[in-house]
Amino acid sequence: MKRLPGISSVTNSVQLKFAATFLVLIAGLIVLLNTYPTIVSRDVVFASKQNSLQTQAGVMSSALSTPEELSSDTVQEVMSFLDLRSLTRVIVTDENAEILYDTASMGSGVGSYALFSEISRALGGDIVCYSVYDGKAFMTREAMPIKNGARTVGAVYLYEYDAGQASLIMSIQKNLRNITLILGAAAIILMFIFSRALTLRITELVRATKIVSEGDYEYQIKTGGSDELSELGREFNNLTQRLKNTEELRRRFVSDASHELKTPLASIRLLSDSIVNSDNMDGETMREFVTDIGNEAERLSRTTEKLLSLSKMDSGIGLSDDKLDLKHITEKTMHLLSPLAKEYHVNISTELEQGCCILGSEDLVYRIIFNLAENGIKYNMPGGFVRIKLFRDSDNVSLIVEDSGIGIPDEDLPHIFSRFYRVDKARSRDAGGSGLGLSIVYDAVRLHGGSISVERRESGGSRFVVIFPACPEEKSE
Amino acid sequence: MKKRVIVLLAALCVLISGCAAETAASPAPESISVYRVLSPDYQTGGKLLQEDRVVPNTSGSQVAQAAAALAEKPQSEHLQCPLPDDVMILDAVRGENSVTVYLNTEYLNVSGIEKTIIDACITLTMCSISGIDFVSICVGSEVVEDKLDSEDFLLFDNIISSQKAQVRIYFPKSDENALGSEYHTISFDDENSPERGILYALLGGPISGSLKRAFPSGTIVLSVYTQDGVCTVSLSGITPDDETHTPEEAKLAVYSIVNSLTSLSGIKSVQILINGKQSPSLWGFGIYSPLSKNDSIIGSTVTQ
Structure with missing residues (x-):
């Protein structure tokens, strides 16, 4: 069963994912804010109540712990000295759980047997205390044995119903809920605005990519x-x-x-x-x-x-990483070009340093030197010269080819490495040029990690400067 | 093969019809509430005793079966037998509206809360049998506890808050000339006194089907106030000389009010007025003077 494309695109959209993520985070924060403070406050009240009731029960138990036998009258007399106003109910029983004293105005249990688990455990010698919060009030119960020496002669049972503290917690809870609702609503609105803004930019990028992929390279x-x-x-x-x-x-x-x-x-x-x-x-x-x-x-x-x-x-x-001695390759190339130089009546001179080694392909380096020198010969004037220098400085090996030829006009200089670009088309063809020689030089230099530049010589002609990264072994030497 | 199936089916039909006929002939006996002690781990919400419903056999006496059930080890691990191992119920003899339970002499060695628990479980269990209102516990010829009833034992703290409590309200029993009771939650504040709350619950009628209304619908409380231990209640909507009510019904109705209200601390007696005036009698029962609580007409408690 396939989903509709529209629904699929909505459910898969980045905006929905952003929105869903933020919503989950916001919901989590709201739940945390609405539960954690309440739980902590409740636990604090529990502890406080238990402490308070235990203290009061202790006082009563001590006051009733007399050698005389417990009776309604004696208990009544002792209890009349105590302040019991904060307690909802106080029961005092004898050792049989018979109620001797009960503050309940409705259905007083005096004369009956109090078979509450708290009293049963207190008569067994335990101190029992627990508090319950039902969302409306704290109901805390405390039972403590009354001892006469080692003997348990009765029990004290205290019950406190406190709606005041509960209403305080409920008020905090209500305020927290209102605050979180407002913050949550604001966060949701802002989340939609921000996620929309974010995804709009992504959508724009997607749209632009489609436009460009369709062939409109002008689009920005x-x-x-x-x-x-x-x-x-x-x-x-x-x-x-x-x-x-x-x-x-x-x-x-x-x-x-x-x-x-x-x-x-x-x-x-x-x-x-x-x-x-x-x-x-x-x-x-x-x-x-x-x-x-x-x-x-x-x-x-x-x-x-x-x-x-x-x-x-x-x-x-065809690109390899052979160790090449440029001096040797240059000399070999010059040897090959000497007949051409003679033909054009151009003098070739070289200044080649030792130890100019680079890593690369011999064939390509040969082409670089050959093409540059051949151009210098062909586009020269009878009696002119082509000078080739090779030297090394720290990390680089420099090859300079300069000639006294016709030179390259300034407006052509930026384009001379473009394929099929000719400065003097008629002369180039006559000289057998294809307009690709310098392009090959440029690409070959680039492939060797080097750079090439060209400039006009003041006294006429051109100067090509090729810089190769030197062979690492040479660097160590 | 088919014959066998038919014979089996026929036998099954006869068996079912026989059972149905037997059921129709003798109505199922009312279940007995056998009270047992909750194991310490299960004593939640202040509860110490737990009733366990047992359906008695039609053949034996209900009292003897209740006594036997009390001595049995409970099936549930949540419950414990209230009798110590050495204490045994020797006999249970039913009287007019009471039961005398005979225990062995080991019972005399039990004291404190342990003894109270035994007494409570025996009393509450026996009083759950229809027609039993009181329980006496004897060892041999010695009466150790006399005329215990279910109201002698408070099984939970009925006070909820300073303005809310569960109060025992008395109603005439449906099947006998006695009062039963059940707990109703009463709320009260500065405008509605606890006395008024009790009267509203009383006139509202019982929850249990074994109890019935004390006063007809339409009876209203004109006023209620307490002074010097006397609670004066003025009722309206009833005719004092209405002959449709018998004097016995009148007595139960009057004491349903008196017994319910005297459970409040500070109320010793109740003066009933009709339409704000003293009336010599209500349906043939004298109400001219304030009346005190009458325990003699209280039957077994319906609900705790």
């Missing part, structure tokens, strides 16, 4: 205050903003990647169509066309290869 929630829910709201807004940025990057990447892949493909198709449709194409032209097709295919291959590298880095594939 109001975040006032400094409590946990406000903090949650702020984090939600930050998360939404990051989602929005990521989504934008993703869209741009897809668009750029499509474009980058489409361009060489279109060239290949155009060239191949030209070859196919030309009946009288001479061999030289055809060779030129085919060479161009080959170049475009190579560019396509490089682009896809770089995209694959970026994708691998995004998913963390």
